[in-house]
């Protein structure tokens with residue numbers, strides 16, 4: 065019964081530092097980079113699981129009210145400019161591609177390529193947020209910002225006004241939460257651009273950048289759902 | 302009844318034990334505030350959690366004072382509303398949820414796994430700072446006038462009508478939630494990736510299984526609280542109608558989302574209690590836990606089933622009758638895995654030579670009180686009974702039997718059990734037994750009358766009541782006084798023991814587990830060499846053999 | 855005892871560098887192209903009135919896109935079983951939340967009692 069474990073023990077005793085060269089980024093409480101990589105990847109996935117439930121709660125509330133006020137929701141979606149939304153979707157998916165390429169570059173120790181791809185990701189993310197800000201400013205001008213600034217009246221059917229305000233709460237809330245995640249992603253990108261340029265990453269050690277990638281792709285996925293649910297639900301037009 | 306004394310403990314501290322341990326490894330305030338050592342972070346949590354426990358306890362005591370007489374003579378109803386709200390918020394968010402995981406779990410879990418630390422030490426420290434930021438919001442609210450929504454922050458009162466510090470309070474709860482997410486994340490990854498060689502899943506102590514299940518709940522429920530409170534804050538700041546029916550919202554949606562977190566949160570509080578109890582039962586009966594796998598899997602079953610029952614808090618709130626039937630039915634199911642645990646602990650004690658030291662006294666208290674709390678929970682799960690006793694003191698008594706009779710008992714039992722490991726000193730046994738007795742008697746005297754007074758119709762959350770309820774309320778207040786003494790006493794003798802307590806050896810209880818294979822207090826890296834596990838959980842002969850071998854070397 | 859043969863998850867990898875599965879560059883570009891196609895498709899579908907089917911179709915496309923991002927961009931297709939468990943269980947929990955909450959909303963109108 066204890067053969068297996070005793071064998072392990074012997075191995076540990078005989079060569080306590082089988083992982084002979086200590087990589088500079090190996091933290092002291094891990095046995096080797098493999099364990100460190102697996103732990104940090106799993107940790108990121110766990111974090112994304114909480115994010116799924118976090119945004120999930122938002123999507124749930126959205127669904128409840130959309131069921132309650134379908135006409136107002138469709139009217140609200142009409143106020144979104146679907147062309148701008150489409151362009152932004154393409155930009156964001158493009159940034160996901162460049163992020164994936166950056167991870168590839170880190171894995172294959174292409175320092176300049178990795179840095180370039182990270183910078184590209186940052187730029188595309190910036191374009192996305194810029195477009196988003198432009199959209200916000202138009203909504204605010206139209207009096208669509210919920211609360212005391214909400215001056216919009218739906219003339220075709222004034223009874224929908226209240227529901228449209230609720231739609232706009234979800235529009236600003238969900239896209240705002242998404243944008244906040246992107247801003248956090250910006251901070252991470254800046255940090256990793258510096259590290260990638262410095263040449264921290266290579267075949268053995270690339271997990272931080274891979275984890276950053278997971279985060280960025282997750283933010284992309286949230287938008288993949290937000291886009292049809294906020295821009296395209298007007299039931300054909 | 303035999304008593305194993307410390308002198309009979311089978312291990313003698315090896316002479317090679319280093320004089321350096323995690324406490325004296327470094328000195329200075331910054332070495333604590335910037336530490337990444339899970340053991341030091343556990344101590345930081347212990348201090349903060351204890352402080353907030355007494356803050357919450359203060360409000361409880363003020364409420365009991367007011368309820369001594371039927372008239373609302375001591376405080377205004379507004380003040381009383383703030384007291385029960387702050388009591389609930391402080392105790393739940395700042396004490397019960399972090400208490401066992403962040404203090405005992407943080408300290409013991411990595412050692413039980415034979416790991417040098419948790420998988421993410423920096424995140425562990427971050428979680429404490431996040432907790433402290435949340436707590437500062439809480440303290441800010443307390444000193445600047447309080448909040449009166451009840452700990453549940455029900456809308457639209459919390460969003461449109463209450464003119465107290467709702468925003469700051471919900472912000473505090475929102476922030477603190479992230480500290481528990483990070484703790485849960487750290488535990489899960491550590492259990493998966495950091496186990497010592499030979500430590501297979503079914504060799505893990507039941508503490509680890511329960512803590513793992515707790516972490517799953519923390520991870521998957523807490524983000525829903527975060528989004529719920531975020532929506533609440535948006536509604537309050539913008540005056541829009543997410544949950545306000547007057548503006549087109551639905552207050553029941555708030556309750557659904559809130560209880561989607563807050564019922565599982567009950568399991569965030571009680572599963573760690575069960576984790577501690579499993580260890581204590583094994584240690585003081587010197588036996589394997591009866592039906593190890595059943596106890597292990599029942600933790601996971603509780604974690605899962607706990608997510609399917611939340612709307613039992615909303616039976617009279619206006620949810621559909623069909624839905625209420627489903628939730629009532631599902632709620633009954635959660636009792637099954639909890640009962641499995643109680644039966645298995647009891648079966649372990651059967652015909653065992655139990656040593657009745659303080660931690661074991663808390664175990665007995667836990668099993669009895671948790672059973673009462675659980676069974677009255679079944680009363681409440683039944684639709685018809687719930688309609689009758691909803692929002693009465695019956696409910697108050699029920700959840701205090703689970704949370705105070707269960708979790709706090711287990712926490713105190715665990716603190717006493719691991720105190721020699723944490724500090725390297727024994728606590729004074731006689732005083733500890735006295736305080737365990739005070740806690741048990743005081744608790745029952747406080748809360749049993751509340752079952753009765755609730756069943757005959759006294760509603761919760763009022764500062765004045767009908768005169769016929771007075772006798773039971775006086776008993777309850779008297780009990781609260783005894784309980785307070787029972788809680789203050791350990792503060793004194795545990796502090797005393799830090800300097801004057803007898804030095805503890807490696808394994809003062811003669812218990813099984815990796816934490817009893819390293820010195821007390823443990824070195825900074827937990828073990829001088831990575832341990833190799835060759836024994837099953839609670840396998841006394843195999844563990845003793847392994848220990849003797851390592852000490853002969 | 856059979857179980858003692860399972861040592862800890864990480865011990866299989868002791869002494870190895872992280873196992874990496876360099877997804878081929880082609881896969882990335884194929885996925886990107888597919889995502890673009892689906893984006894255009896979902897916009898086009900929304901311009902047509904399909905009655906109640908507009909939303910289900912939009913969601914089906916969104917799910918497809920999300921699955922592609924998860925499998926290839928996020929390397930889940932090469933990831934250990936544990937990653938799959940984490941992802942599936944988080945969506946399962948989300949499903950529980952939706953199903954049980956809508957068990958209330960969708961049955962409120964039934965008033966036979």
Ligand SMILES: [Cu+2]
Nearest residue numbers: 564611613614
């Ligand atoms: Cu409940």
